[in-house]
Every structure is written in structure tokens, then in C-alpha cells.
Amino acid sequence: MASINSYNGSFGAILAQLEAVEGTAETLTKVDAIPVFQATPTIDLGFSMENPALEDMYGTKYLGQVTVAKCSWSMEMPIYGDGEASANVLNIPRYVSQILATAFDVDISPLTQIDLTPKINTTTNNVNCSFTLAGFFGLKGAPAGGAKLRALISGCKIGKATFTLKSDGLHRLKLEGLGVYNSNWTDSADDLSGNNWDVAANQFVRGTGQGLTLDAGAGAVLANVTSTEISIDFGADYILTDGALSTVGVGGIGYTKRDINFTIDPIWAPTASYNIYSQALAGGSFAIASATAYPAAYSATAGYGFKVAAPFVQFAGSTPDRGVAVRQKLTGMAVKSVENTDPLTLTII
Numbered sequence: 001m002a003s004i005n006s007y008n009g010s011f012g013a014i015l016a017q018l019e020a021v022e023g024t025a026e027t028l029t030k031v032d033a034i035p036v037f038q039a040t041p042t043i044d045l046g047f048s049m050e051n052p053a054l055e056d057m058y059g060t061k062y063l064g065q066v067t068v069a070k071c072s073w074s075m076e077m078p079i080y081g082d083g084e085a086s087a088n089v090l091n092i093p094r095y096v097s098q099i100l101a102t103a104f105d106v107d108i109s110p111l112t113q114i115d116l117t118p119k120i121n122t123t124t125n126n127v128n129c130s131f132t133l134a135g136f137f138g139l140k141g142a143p144a145g146g147a148k149l150r151a152l153i154s155g156c157k158i159g160k161a162t163f164t165l166k167s168d169g170l171h172r173l174k175l176e177g178l179g180v181y182n183s184n185w186t187d188s189a190d191d192l193s194g195n196n197w198d199v200a201a202n203q204f205v206r207g208t209g210q211g212l213t214l215d216a217g218a219g220a221v222l223a224n225v226t227s228t229e230i231s232i233d234f235g236a237d238y239i240l241t242d243g244a245l246s247t248v249g250v251g252g253i254g255y256t257k258r259d260i261n262f263t264i265d266p267i268w269a270p271t272a273s274y275n276i277y278s279q280a281l282a283g284g285s286f287a288i289a290s291a292t293a294y295p296a297a298y299s300a301t302a303g304y305g306f307k308v309a310a311p312f313v314q315f316a317g318s319t320p321d322r323g324v325a326v327r328q329k330l331t332g333m334a335v336k337s338v339e340n341t342d343p344l345t346l347t348i349i
Helices: 094-102 276-281
Strands: 013-018 042-044 047-049 066-078 084-086 105-107 114-117 131-140 147-166 172-181 186-188 212-215 225-233 237-240 250-254 259-266 286-290 306-322 326-334 345-348
Touching (some): 013 094, 094 105
Antiparallel strands (some): 042 066, 212 286
């Protein structure tokens, strides 16, 4: 959404902060806000009730109790990058430093760019492995003190991250994940005023610049894609207690995998110039790379770009689609080619 305000009496605002200790809630204020698209943030406290399953001849019902609260959340946001503020100085977007950093390795060693690779955070002592998330889903009155409906969950981890890149239009990032029950929905008078996205809005990344290329070993070939989707499934799952140790039965959240799936939607090109299907049938792999995308301000030289590099992608399916132009939607997965390679690198510059 463009800003936090009282337009139409309702809004969806998300605050997030990296946790110093995994599962221990941080104190959130309006400076912890994350830009999100309208009506996309959700938080579900996910209560499960025990059913005693007792019977009598009169069909009497006996009340159960809450045995577990499996909290889930999701949000969708524009991809933006503060990029390079000055010589060798980077401003790291909050959605990177406070959310993605829990499931991606954030490398700023090049000094002029931010490289993201999907690696489960292996920091010791459970530091920087989770974040606290608060959602505001209603407003009566002014943002400075009006009544709001608020939910807060801690120990949040990303279950799935989906990057949607368009040939034109805002790039989007959808995040879905789990959290640990912290509190009920409550009334709040938190001050959320004066924290608009005027600066970040000029840095929302759009378009694919010069497009996406595929390379099967014979040189890069332009794919003429209309859209690219990258889905990373971390397999987040709940670690449950036996119920006696916690009133809601959730001890934490663990990761089980890291699956990276690609979908690209290219306009068909003559097979004489590039026969992607014969390569796929032969069990071949492709390197996928994009040129640097450009920001909403259409500046290709001021930074604030986003690019993709996946050195080892194998396609598993195709779906022809006839519209104004013939298109072939390709789906596949990105994996490691050797032990010391990264399956995917996303770069903000």
C-alpha cells in the first residue's frame, strides 16, 4: 500500500523486527513497518480444539480445550532496493534485513550490491533466525491514536518465498510462513502516523530491463519472457511440545528442505535458433540470468535494480498457450551443480 493512513477507515499494516533471541518477541513501533500491497497481509492464530468425544444417550456435548495454536501469516510486497546510498555505502531494505535474513544469506561484501542466496541461517546461539511480526487490520480514528485491531506473533520463519518478476510492472515478493503464539487479537492505540513510503516508492523495482537469458552451454540466448516466477519452499514445520510444557503446545519452528522452482513464460522463438526442448529431453541444464531491472523512476543508471542468476536449472514441463503471440510456459527446478555452488542468487543494486 502507498502509505499508512485512515483512508476508508481500514488498512493492513505490517511491522517486523529481527529477533535477538529466537522466539523471544521484540518490541515493535512504526519504524519497523514493511511496505505491503493492499489487502495482502494475513495473520491466523490457528487454534486447534481437543474433542473429548464423550457420548451419552442424550447426545450431550462436552467442551474441549485449546491444545495448540499453529499461527500462520502471509504478505505480498513490492520488491524495492535502497541500493547504493553513496560510494561503498549500502542501504539495506528492511524486508531484506529483518525478514529475508532469517532464511537467506545476505552478502554485502561487494560493497555496491546486496546478494541473497537461499541458505538456512546457521548462526549459532539462535541469533537472527526468526522475527517478530505484528499486523494491524483495522482503524477507527486517526493513525496517531485511533483504535486498531492488532495481532502479534513471535518466532516467525519463512515457509515459502515467491518472487514474481514482470517484463513491465512492479516486481512482487509473496512471503508465507509460520509463527509461535504470543497474544490474542487486541485493541491498540499505537501511533502509526507519519511513516509513509514516499522515499521507498521511488525505488520499487519494475521491468526486466534487457530481459532473461538461457544458456545451455552454447552461449546465452534471449528468452523473450513475459514473466518469471521463482518459488523457494523452505519446508517450515512446527515443533510441538507434549502439551504439558506449553499452554499452546508449540515449542518452535524448524526447516526441513529448500526446494527452488522456476516458471518462465517466453514468447516462442524458431527452433532453428534455439531448441530448448531437445536439450531438456536430453537431461540437460540451463543457466538462467537476467539483466538488471530498473526502478519505477525508469532510471537505469541510478541503481535500485534487481537481477537473477541460477547456474543450474533443469526444466520439467512446458505448457503451450496461444494468444496474441504463441507462448511456451516452462517449469523446472534450480539445484546445485556441485557441492560448493549456490543454486540461486538474487542481487539488489
